Amino acid sequence: MNSMKKDPSKTEINTSLVEEARKTLIGAKDWLLEDVSLMTAYWHDKMGYTEAWVDANWHLVLDEGHELVEEFDDKEDAALLWLINHANNNPVPLEDCHVAGTMADAGTYHCMACGHDNVVETKQTLAPCEICHYGLMSTHESRAVSE
Structure with missing residues (x-):
């Protein structure tokens, strides 16, 4: 009868591979969490700056916004009219x-x-x-x- 013996060197290699994989996964998790916290801090600062600028310059945004909206509406109307007249091959403009x-x-x-x-x-x-x-x-x- 053949008895199957475990090779002690193979068991050590398997154990060390599992340990290396575990360390790699823990390192990847830590790296990901660190990157997420850095990105969160970056966007929080960026949005905080933008929000502060809008709060400080709100009157400028309102004053110039009306003119820009009217100008944009005129351009949008002309572009839509052109598109309808040309894309649909309307016989009458x-x-x-x-x-x-x-x-x-x-x-x-x-x-x-x-x-x-x-x-x-x-x-x-x-x-x-x-x-x-x-x-x-x-x-x-x-x-x-x-x-």
Whole structure:
């Protein structure tokens, strides 16, 4: 009968490998926790500085913010209008479109549904189309709807 004996040198190697792995894991955990605490302190200081600057200069932020918001709104509106007109290949630019119920200057308004020319004599509220009662009109030079 063969008896299996444990090799004492193998047991020592396995024990030392387990101990090394344990030390490595403890070191990695400590390193990670240290890095997290450093990052937390950094962001706390950075945000504290930013918050203090905003508190100290709040009146400047409010005063200049209104102008910036208005300027940004104008640019955003122009960009959106351009995008809608060009990306959708609109036959009539949106700035030439008029909706029934809004104030309209005197002129000819082409119905976007049937193409009828609705003539407005004086500045007044734009009425729906006289023929089909559609509410979207155009003052665009070339007609979008074929008659």
